[in-house]
Amino acid sequence: MLTADATPSTKPALHAIRGAFLDFLEDPYHVPESESVRYIPDGLLVLENGCIKALGDYAAMRTEYPEVPVTHHRDRLIVPGFIDAHIHFTQTEMIGAYGEQLLEWLNKYTFPTEAKFQDKDYARQIAAFFLDELLKNGTTTAVVLAAVFPQSVEAFFEEAQQRNLRMVAGKVMMDRHAPDYLTDTAETAYTDSRALIERWHGCDRLLYAITPRFAITSTPAQLRAAGKLLEEFPDVYLHTHLSENMAEVQFTMELFPDCTDYLNVYESFGLVRDRSIFAHGVQLSDSEFERLSRAGATIAFCPTSNLFLGSGLFNLRKAKSKEAPVRVGLATDVGGGTSFSMLRTASEAYKVTQLRGDRLSAFQTFYMMTLGGARSLLLDDKIGNFQVGKEADFVVMNLQSTPVLALRNPVAVPSDFQAMADAVFGTMILGDERAIAATYIAGQLTYKHPEA
Ligand SMILES: [Zn+2]
Structure with missing residues (x-):
């Protein structure tokens, strides 16, 4: 069904993306973040024919896939589309x-x-x-x-x-x-x-x-x-x-x-x-x-x-x-x-909940934009997170995309979970299309920010 990698003679069967990965396994509105959020500060995502073949810590995955060509998005956060x-x-x-x-x-x-x-x-x-x-x-x-x-x-x-x-x-x-x-x-x-x-x-x-x-x-x-x-x-x-x-x-x-x-x-x-x-x-x-x-x-x-x-x-x-x-x-x-921009939209969603005396964490919002969105369309068997077998649509984010965000988020990709939550929240409130360094569709680089 996917055509992006339909020419195996000119492309390697497997390729991989290295970077920090964030996705959701459950709804952080109802399940504690420790169980619903998956964060891998240095990970490797292995792709095959437009779909996800594996995701894990870089060191362990590299041993398992020593030959696979790797694109490294250094200092970037990779999230589902x-x-x-x-x-x-x-x-x-x-x-x-x-x-x-x-x-x-x-x-x-x-x-x-x-x-x-x-x-x-x-x-x-x-x-x-x-x-x-x-x-x-x-x-x-x-x-x-x-x-x-x-x-x-x-x-x-x-x-x-x-x-x-x-x-x-x-x-x-x-x-x-x-x-x-x-x-x-x-x-x-x-x-x-x-x-x-x-x-x-x-x-x-x-x-x-x-x-x-x-x-x-x-x-x-x-x-x-x-x-x-x-x-x-x-x-x-x-x-x-x-x-x-x-x-x-x-x-x-x-x-x-x-x-x-x-x-x-x-x-x-x-x-x-x-x-x-x-x-x-x-x-x-x-x-x-x-x-x-x-x-x-x-x-x-x-x-x-x-x-x-x-x-x-x-x-x-x-x-x-x-x-x-x-x-x-x-x-x-x-x-x-x-x-x-879904980031700008998320920022306004946060303010709406504030006006109603409620709040909305960055992870709850990113869930709504990814796995929650997929579930709402009954498409969570195909898209929404980095589970093996799903279609590889994902986004490479720059959490320092403007001078203000670079000042606010001094570490490009924090390895600490809470620090990452804070950096993602700041980007959700202040970010826009400049925070999108690249977009991949079915494992293929489809958009790249001119300065990324
Ligand atoms: Zn409408």
Whole structure:
């Protein structure tokens, strides 16, 4: 399935990366860090055909693999690739649009921008820029909304396939409360989505998400069509927005007066299950949290977007409760979100928890960005940490990437666990794409910072 190392005649069968490695075996929210966090200050990661063959202390591994060619990332921290649980590639160019909250923002900025994606060449050009931007920020997997036009999905998947990326994406379904130039129908949404699933789902590393934008812009007939697709293709994802903003919640309840709450709208069409990803969830009731937990569904926590659009402070503590835990992925939500950087996003997530009287450690956040993100997509058998057999998507981080960070983190890679936790926290709060020295996809160096 992986193609990166498909030419063994020109590449060695095995190669290895030396450096400091940090990943997660369990959720540090619930399991003590001594058991959930794995830190190897001088390690060797052995790669074979794009996957992880072994990881351990350098000295011991070198004895076991004396011949393997090694790339040494000295003074760098190597972590699993970041997973962005919710992002719009079609909003790349309108990031940072001034002054509105959700519903006005959609009408004023988003819809006119998304109209441009009818042109496939344009869509490819933006998809290429978007994916390069993700790699520059260390994001190796994302859950992506395209536009309503099937060709915008084709363009995205073609560019992602060229880069051998593991990506989840889908065509937006939208048949009301949007401009005519941007709407489909219940029937075309069904047939177009179905054709895209058959063409792309499971093709190389690509996966499909059935993507009604949100309850406001889909008629009951269209949501029923989405439910039918899920029944026919049970291993595809459902990806939509849920309970982001108060005006949105009120309008939704006016449109679906028979439903008890916002989540119940999706439930009534069979859209709430373990492969369902709901962005935001800022205004959820206790009952909605509990039902999301029971269904095994995922919330994409979008802190920069929730702050920028004035939507509110997501209750992460509630989602992470021991009694009724909900899977949570961290997400940029560009272009409602204000950065492609998962580090900047993590920094805002920390501040949101502070405003709620809670806190979020660096390791809890990095878990959400890696193994937690993979678990939220049911992809933890493939990505998320350095376990043997997984696909080798990872990021080489520079914890001294700016003068301030170099001053704050005087030791490039502390060998002491607590000192490392502190350096990672500082980088999460102060860092951005400059902290990403390199990004590897399926074991291949795919992005390198110009000064790294
Ligand atoms: Zn969104």
